[in-house]
Amino acid sequence: MPVIEQSQYDFPSIMNRNRHFSTIYAAMIKRFPTPEYEREKLELIDGDFINIDFLINDPKKAVILCHGLEGDSRRTYNNSCADYFQNKGFSVFAWNNRTCGGEMNRLPRLYHHGAVDDLDAVVQNVLQRGFEEVYMIGYSMGGVQLLNYFGWLKMDERIKAGVCISAPTHIATSAEVLKQGFNKVYLKNFTIDIVKKLKYKAEQFPDFINKDQIDKISSFDEVDQYFTAPLHGxxxxxEYYQRVxxxxxxxxxxxxVLIINALDDPFLGERCYPKTIVQDSSYVYLETPKYGGHCAFPLRNSVHSYAETRAYEFFNSSSDYQYFT
Structure with missing residues (x-):
């Protein structure tokens, strides 16, 4: 029964017990310097590319970071996580989904929650470098990609464990929650960024993307119906929500794999806490702190978050299942 009933994340500051304050501070106000990455343009088999930022420390042990929706490798949460694991001696690989990271991709295809082929290209690139232990961390949409990767493909034995932070495990429920109350602010920010990319793509590929439909976007309903679903098969x-x-x-x-989903996360619906499913699993662990917001989990007197420290702890103990239950 790998449901962690008592989270160690119990005592955030009073202000961080407000879901929106935690979420907005972590996303918009908090700053963390970008590590001194090298960047590699990874060519893909379909003729497109993705960019990977990386730091080499331990030549045998690496962590792969997967960013969230409309994020990139250099978002604050990724920078903080990279710094934490670099200080622990890990090599770090932070990848950018297509259209993300400051450089538009070549093809009409964008990215989505089930883009495990691109994630696998990153993983294979890391494994080919000779790493013997590979760990993975995914934030929000990146956590969904990680879970789909683990659930759809056969894992190389060198992939040891993963941690998913604020992961919407049921996409339709999450899309509906973002239409409600103050959550509409987050939805608006996402759609503004997505619309910009779609307009750029419509100029590149007018036969693939209908400009008139872009003006109809008010939520993820239109984004996913008119663009995400048809562009990705x-x-x-x-069907998209069901399959991914x-x-x-x-x-x-x-x-x-450990899923850390705060109960006060404004992005997560009721089906994003899959306790019943996890109770029957020997490998999937679910931790549901009362507080934490979305991709936040701030700690008192620390520049890093609880999610990073918990991920490191999980990686160090992932072979000892009883430790978590």
């Missing part, structure tokens, strides 16, 4: 928005929601593949995971 899904019959409809509903990790809720439906968690039972297939056989590599230790």
């Amino acid at each position: 899904f019959a409809s928005r509903e 929601s990790p809720e439906f593949s968690l039972q297939n995971i056989t590599t230790p």
Whole structure:
């Protein structure tokens, strides 16, 4: 029964017990310097590319960081996490989904929650460098990509464990929650950024992307129905949500993975806390702190977050399952 009933994250400051304050501070106000990365342009088999930022420390042990929706390798949460694991001796690889990281990709394809082929290209690149232990951390959409990767593909034995932070394991529920109350502010910010990219793509590929439909976007309903689904081979928005929601593949995971989803996360719906499914798994662990917001989890008197320290702890103990239950 790998549901962690008592989270160690119990005592954030009074201000950080407000879900929106924690979320907005972590995303918009907090700053963390970008590590001194090297960057590699990784060519993909379909003729496109993605960019990977990396730091080499331990030649045998690496962590791969997966960013969230409309994020990139150099978002504050990624910078903080990279710094934490670099200080622990890990080599760090922070990758950018197509269209992310400051350089537009070549093809009409964008990115989505089920883009495990691109994530696998990153993983194979890291493994080919000779690393013997590879760990993975995903934030929000990146956490969904990680869970789908673990649930859909057979894992190389060198991939030891993963941690997913603020991961919407049921996409349709999360999309609905973002239409409610103050959450509309987050939705608006996402759609503004997505619309900019779609307009750019419409100029590049007018035969693939209908400019008139871009003006109809008011939520993820339109984004996913008009663009995400058809551009990536899904019959409809509903099929897309069904196929890329990790809720439906968690039972297939056989590599230790920890999901840390705060109960006050404004991005997560009720089906994003899959306790019933996790209780029947020997590999998927679910921790649901009362507080933490979305990709926040601030700690008192620390520049790093609870999510980073907890990920490191999980990686060090992932072979000892009883420790977590």
